Amino acid sequence: MAHGPAKGITRWLYTTNHKDIGSMYLWFSFAMFFLGGIFALVIRAELFQPGLQIVDPNFFNQMTTMHGLVMVFGAVMPAFVGLANWMIPMQIGAPDMALPRMNNWSFWILPFAFAMLSSTLFMEGGAPNFGWTFYAPLSTTYAPPSVTFFIFAVHIMGASSIMGAINIIATIVNMRAPGMTYMKMPLFVWTWLITAFLLIAVMPVLAGVVTMMLMDIHFGTSFFDAAGGGDPVLFQHIFWFFGHPEVYIMILPAFGIVSAIIPTFARKPLFGYSSMVYATAAIAFLSFVVWAHHMFTVGLPIAGELFFMWATMLIAVPTGVKVFNWVATMFKGAMTFETPMLFSIAFVILFTIGGFSGLMLAIAPADFQYHDTYFVVAHFHYVLVPGAIFSITAGVYYWLPKWCGNMYNETMGKVHFWLAFIGLNVTFFPMHFSGLAGMPRRIPDYNMMFADWNMISSVGAFLFGAAQVMFLYNVIATIVGGKKATAEVWENPEGLEWTVPSPAPYHTFSEPPEFKSSH
Amino acid sequence: MLKTARGLSAWLLGFAVLLASHWTLAEETAQLKFNMTRGVTPVSQDIHGLHMLMFWWCVGIGVVVFGVMFVSMFLHRKSRGVKPANFHESTWLELTWTAIPFAILILMGIPASKSLIELYDTSESEVDVLITGYQWRWKYEILGEDVSFFSNLSTPRDEIDGFAEKNPNYLLEVDEPLVLPVGKKVRFIVTANDVIHNWWVPDFGVKRDAIPGFTNESWAIIEEPGVYRGQCAELCGKDHGFMPIVVEAKTQEEYRAWLDEKKAAAAALAELTEKTFTFDELYAKGEEVYNRSCAACHQANGEGVPGAFPSLKQGITVGPIKEHIDVVVNGVNGTAMQAFGEQLSEVDIAAVVTYERNAWGNNMGDLAQPLDIYNHKQGK
Numbered sequence: 042m043a044h045g046p047a048k049g050i051t052r053w054l055y056t057t058n059h060k061d062i063g064s065m066y067l068w069f070s071f072a073m074f075f076l077g078g079i080f081a082l083v084i085r086a087e088l089f090q091p092g093l094q095i096v097d098p099n100f101f102n103q104m105t106t107m108h109g110l111v112m113v114f115g116a117v118m119p120a121f122v123g124l125a126n127w128m129i130p131m132q133i134g135a136p137d138m139a140l141p142r143m144n145n146w147s148f149w150i151l152p153f154a155f156a157m158l159s160s161t162l163f164m165e166g167g168a169p170n171f172g173w174t175f176y177a178p179l180s181t182t183y184a185p186p187s188v189t190f191f192i193f194a195v196h197i198m199g200a201s202s203i204m205g206a207i208n209i210i211a212t213i214v215n216m217r218a219p220g221m222t223y224m225k226m227p228l229f230v231w232t233w234l235i236t237a238f239l240l241i242a243v244m245p246v247l248a249g250v251v252t253m254m255l256m257d258i259h260f261g262t263s264f265f266d267a268a269g270g271g272d273p274v275l276f277q278h279i280f281w282f283f284g285h286p287e288v289y290i291m292i293l294p295a296f297g298i299v300s301a302i303i304p305t306f307a308r309k310p311l312f313g314y315s316s317m318v319y320a321t322a323a324i325a326f327l328s329f330v331v332w333a334h335h336m337f338t339v340g341l342p343i344a345g346e347l348f349f350m351w352a353t354m355l356i357a358v359p360t361g362v363k364v365f366n367w368v369a370t371m372f373k374g375a376m377t378f379e380t381p382m383l384f385s386i387a388f389v390i391l392f393t394i395g396g397f398s399g400l401m402l403a404i405a406p407a408d409f410q411y412h413d414t415y416f417v418v419a420h421f422h423y424v425l426v427p428g429a430i431f432s433i434t435a436g437v438y439y440w441l442p443k444w445c446g447n448m449y450n451e452t453m454g455k456v457h458f459w460l461a462f463i464g465l466n467v468t469f470f471p472m473h474f475s476g477l478a479g480m481p482r483r484i485p486d487y488n489m490m491f492a493d494w495n496m497i498s499s500v501g502a503f504l505f506g507a508a509q510v511m512f513l514y515n516v517i518a519t520i521v522g523g524k525k526a527t528a529e530v531w532e533n534p535e536g537l538e539w540t541v542p543s544p545a546p547y548h549t550f551s552e553p554p555e556f557k558s559s560h
Numbered sequence: 561m562l563k564t565a566r567g568l569s570a571w572l573l574g575f576a577v578l579l580a581s582h583w584t585l586a587e588e589t590a591q592l593k594f595n596m597t598r599g600v601t602p603v604s605q606d607i608h609g610l611h612m613l614m615f616w617w618c619v620g621i622g623v624v625v626f627g628v629m630f631v632s633m634f635l636h637r638k639s640r641g642v643k644p645a646n647f648h649e650s651t652w653l654e655l656t657w658t659a660i661p662f663a664i665l666i667l668m669g670i671p672a673s674k675s676l677i678e679l680y681d682t683s684e685s686e687v688d689v690l691i692t693g694y695q696w697r698w699k700y701e702i703l704g705e706d707v708s709f710f711s712n713l714s715t716p717r718d719e720i721d722g723f724a725e726k727n728p729n730y731l732l733e734v735d736e737p738l739v740l741p742v743g744k745k746v747r748f749i750v751t752a753n754d755v756i757h758n759w760w761v762p763d764f765g766v767k768r769d770a771i772p773g774f775t776n777e778s779w780a781i782i783e784e785p786g787v788y789r790g791q792c793a794e795l796c797g798k799d800h801g802f803m804p805i806v807v808e809a810k811t812q813e814e815y816r817a818w819l820d821e822k823k824a825a826a827a828a829l830a831e832l833t834e835k836t837f838t839f840d841e842l843y844a845k846g847e848e849v850y851n852r853s854c855a856a857c858h859q860a861n862g863e864g865v866p867g868a869f870p871s872l873k874q875g876i877t878v879g880p881i882k883e884h885i886d887v888v889v890n891g892v893n894g895t896a897m898q899a900f901g902e903q904l905s906e907v908d909i910a911a912v913v914t915y916e917r918n919a920w921g922n923n924m925g926d927l928a929q930p931l932d933i934y935n936h937k938q939g940k
Contacts, residue, residue: 091730092722099798099865166867172795178772179755179797183695183896185868267773273756274771308638310648338758338793339769340776343680347673354665358658365657368629373645375638386633390626397618404668406603406675407610409767410596413758413793478593479762481793484801486720488730490593 046547054149057141058547059126062148064444066123067437069151071513073115074430076159078506080108085468085502088495093486101485102170103162109173110191113291114198115155117429121294122147122205124436125233127444129209131538131545132227134218134554139211147204154197161187172483174284177265177276181257188258192251199244206240209233218537220556224315227536229297231318235325236293239286242329246283250276274339281332289328291425292392293321295432296363299385302439303367305534306382307374313366320359320366327356337408346405353403357396364393379531380454384435387462388427395423398473413483415494416476422469434461434512441519442526446544449519457515460508467501597762600788600809601780604765606675617668679765682777685747687740693750693757693770693792694898696799696856700738703749707822710903711736712852713802732789737806741815742782750776754898755797761790761805769794782809797896799856833906833930839914842927846915849908854916857896862920869896877916881926884913885936901937906930 046052046061056062083104087095096104126144130137138144161168166185169175180188213234217226226234253276256262263269265276296317304311311317333341333349341349367389376382398420402411411417442448471494476482480491487495526543537556541549598608636642688703694710701708714735718724727733740746750759752770760767764780782788790805810818837845851860857869864871876884888909891899900909910928917924 091726093720094722098801099868102795102798102800164867166865170798176756176795179795183755183797267771272774274774307636308644309646312648313650313654314648316654338767339771340774343677346676346680350672350676351669354669357665358661361661362654362658364625365653368625368632369653370648371629372632372636373642373647374632374636375642375644376633376636377638386629389629393622393625397622400618400668401611401614404610404614404672406607406672406679407614409679409765410604410607410611410762412767413760474594477596479597479791481760481791481801483795484791486731486801488732489726489728494594 055145057137057145059130059138059141059144060444060545060547062138062144063123063126063128065148066119066126069148070116070120070123070433071516073111073119073155074509075513077108077111077116078509080104080111082502082506084108085499087485088487089499090496091487091489091492096485098485099167099170102172102483103168105483106169106172106175107158107162110158110169111155112425113173113287114195115151117291117425117433118198118202119151120433121233121236121291121429122202124229124294124298124433124440125205125209128440128538129212129230129233130216131443131541131549132230132536133213133216133221134537134550134556135212135216136548136550138208139215140208143204144208147201147208150197151201154194154201157190157197158194161190164190174280175254176280177254177257177273181254181265184258189255192255195251196248199248202240202244206237206244209237210241213237218550218553218556224318225556227297228300228311228314228317228321229294232293232295232297232300232321235321236290239290239293239325239328243283243286243290246279247287250279250283253279274336277336277339278333281335282329284335285332286325286328288421288424289324291429293325295388295429296321298432298436298439299367299388301536302381302385302435303370303389305439305531306379306385307371307376308532309370309374310535311366312369312372313362316362317366320362323359324356327352327359331356334403334405334408337405338412350403350405354400357400357403360396364389364396377532379438380449380451380458381435381439383455383458383462384431384438387458388431388435391423391427391431391465395420395428398423411476413481414476415472415480415482418482419469419472419476422472426465426469431461437516439531440538441516442530443538443541443543443545445520446526446542447519447523448526448530449515449523453511453515453518457508457511460511461505464501464503464505464508468498468505469501471495471497471501599763599765600782600784600786601764601766602783603675603679603780604763606678607765610672610675613671614668617664621664679778682747682779684745685779686744687746689738689740689746689748691748691750691759691770693752693754693759693796693803694903695754695797695896696792696803697903698738698757698759698803698805699753699903702819705819705823707819707826709736709822711738711806713804715802729789731802732791732804732806734804734806737787737808739808739810739815739818740782741812742785742809744812745779745781748778748780750778754896756794757792757796757803758794759790759805760793761788761807763788763790764807767793782807785809785811802856829905829907833934836929836931837907837910839927842911842914843918845907846911846913847919849904849912850915850919853900853904853908854912862916862922872916873920873922878922878924881913881917881924881928882936884917885909885928885933888913889933889936906933906937909933 087101164187166187168187169191171180171184213230253264257264263271265271265273300311331349331353334353402408402420438454475491475494480487528542529539530543537554596608596611598605690701690703692699698711711734714733715731719726719730750768750770752772757770759770766778766780768776768778786809788807792800792803858864858872862872876887889901891897907930910930910933914927
């Protein structure tokens with residue numbers, strides 16, 4: 042057998058190659074990003090002006106639910122796993138992932154999970170309509186029959202994530218090139234290692250909570266039904282014990298990507314490498330003790346309220362350290378602003394703005410006004426869109442020449458960036474205002490006093506959507522043709538991935554490379 | 561590149577003009593709101609103060625951090641011919657920018673903790689209101705006064721569907737507002753009957769989850785008379801966006817008068833229970849009740865939503881009348897069908913049962929009298 046890939050469809054079905062699997066994850070995630078985006082545009086179209094014009098309220102709720110689920114579990118998480126598959130072996134000098142067959146399996150169950158989830162849209166009673174947070178008893182006693190398919194889909198997604206996480210941990214712990222000690226690993230590897238532990242810790246909790254729902258719905262238990270001695274608030278505690286670490290699962294790898302890109306284009310080593318590692322670990326630890334800040338209005342005892350408020354505020358410290366380190370990396374560098382750098386700088390600025398609104402939300406008394414309004418929607422879209430999505434986009438532009446051997450079109454990349462940047466801010470910044478003015482989230486219709494901000498948000502959303510179509514075109518055009526990329530691609534970038542040719546051969550590092558750290 | 565920039569700025573300008581024209585238009589109809597209300601209670605004013613304090617802290621930190629960033633983006637560009645420095649570590653700096661944010665957080669947290677403790681003090685109330693969330697209406701009960709009623713959205717369907725012009729209180733208006741006295745400490749006890757709702761009036765700074773089987777408490781001293789509007793703030797199903805809250809704050813005398821009026825109306829309704837109605841009276845009244853309380857799920861044409869809400873053109877509405885009454889009065893356990901026995905009066909239930917059995921081509925020809933409903937409730 043030669044070392045090249047197999048021919049035809051079986052290459053993709055049977056592959057155990059980390060690069061093939063990484064590509065499949067990324068394409069799958071891209072497809073889900075567009076699907077979730079279409080759901081979002083249905084929402085924004087309905088909210089363009091007051092009154093019910095396009096969809097009925099029940100379908101609107103299905104759209105908000107499916108948008109959240111598809112974006113979180115279908116777009117962001119698989120994209121990070123895809124990047125991990127491609128980059129972690131190449132960054133640590135390993136020939137492949139440690140558990141290649143499981144790698145294949147953890148990817149291939151995902152399309153089935155999402156096919157099942159999407160099929161609920163065509164079922165009698167409609168798709169899940171209880172929000173991506175699926176609070177009981179709305180998601181149990183009062184749910185449409187399709188909830189059972191939703192539960193099964195979540196189980197599959199969870200299994201996929203856990204397998205992916207185990208694989209990443211096994212790879213990083215066992216397969217680093219000689220000389221690459223833990224404190225010499227690239228930050229993307231570090232942040233993913235920590236993320237993988239978070240995944241293993243909380244995905245079973247999610248599986249547990251949906252199983253309890255399943256029991257309540259079909260087997261007569263009353264975990265979340267007060268009439269049977271259960272407690273609806275218990276659901277929220279379990280859900281957010283998963284849910285809060287989950288939001289860091291969606292941001293820690295982003296920190297890693299940005300920590301790779303900023304030094305390259307500032308032509309200066311990352312400032313405070315070890316403090317970056319410690320800050321990431323601190324954030325991961327704190328993520329387990331702040332879950333109830335999502336529940337300030339459920340009637341926690343005052344002691345609980347105070348604890349979760351202070352613990353939440355504490356997260357600002359390590360997060361601040363990260364932002365300061367990125368700024369210090371840029372300071373006195375020699376910067377150029379290629380597309381990956383533009384997305385990374387936007388990441389730092391806009392993620393910080395999302396952090397500010399997060400800090401405001403942490404103030405429990407103020408949260409009594411912010412909770413469940415568009416202010417919250419603005420907050421988490423500011424940390425997820427310029428946070429997770431922009432960092433993934435930056436990573437794709439940064440590593441795409443290494444993957445396919447061609448340079449992307451820089452002008453088109455920049456236009457994509459500016460359209461996305463403007464579109465994003467026009468969409469989400471006004472949501473701060475509509476939320477503060479008193480607009481609750483997840484409503485299909487609203488009073489005229491919120492009309493202006495909603496109209497602006499809707500215009501921005503369609504602009505943002507259009508920008509992503511341009512991204513798709515640019516990626517395809519780069520894969521098909523374009524200027525040949527050098528092995529280094531950028532000016533003197535750091536990392537083992539730049540020591541192999543572009544495009545990276547199907548098998549890299551069959552012999553462990555010699556690793557020399559620059560710091 | 562210059563061409564792209566020019567195209568982009570032209571596009572931006574066009575967008576700005578569009579916005580400006582839209583805003584002038586908007587000013588004629590409604591005021592543009594963009595910040596949190598100060599509200600009319602000590603708690604809401606406290607919260608507003610905290611909100612502004614936090615806002616200015618964030619602005620200050622943002623100016624410093626983004627300032628340094630923009631300066632270096634401007635000065636430390638390769639195109640200016642600068643050579644990159646090579647520093648990449650400073651324990652002293654790391655400690656500084658850990659300690660300073662920590663100190664700022666303490667400055668933020670202290671006033672917040674104080675407000676929180678005050679917000680939690682529901683003792684020594686003078687008026688107690690029990691608020692129960694239903695899909696999709698609120699029930700108010702003034703404790704110790706024997707006054708209890710439901711509050712429904714009163715915006716006409718035509719305004720929602722765009723067939724009529726929307727009035728200024730579109731979606732923020734109800735048939736029966738809650739009336740409260742000004743200057744008294746009012747305690748809200750919040751719970752729910754079906755799913756989790758959330759009772760939120762921004763002007764009071766009160767937002768509490770209404771959880772089935774549990775109660776939450778909150779309080780307000782309303783300082784100014786007026787009409788205050790809010791909405792449900794927890795996704796509670798299809799009509800989550802259509803269960804507003806309206807509170808009218810009045811003087812003590814007006815409040816007492818309102819209580820008396822409510823009691824008199826309840827007594828008059830009880831008397832009607834003994835009256836015998838004609839079929840046409842019941843049918844006409846039933847249509848009105850149906851559209852207010854049932855059509856949200858079972859639809860105006862009685863056909864329901866397949867898979868979610870059953871059609872009323874078959875099943876119990878065309879079966880034995882006793883079973884029909886039982887379902888309306890006691891609901892169906894484990895489904896979205898609520899027990900309407902406590903939500904609607906005997907007259908209303910009799911009317912709606914009569915209507916359902918004879919509308920949309922159903923032709924049972926029978927009717928229910930309020931006394932039948934009363935007897936059913938008594939277990940006869």
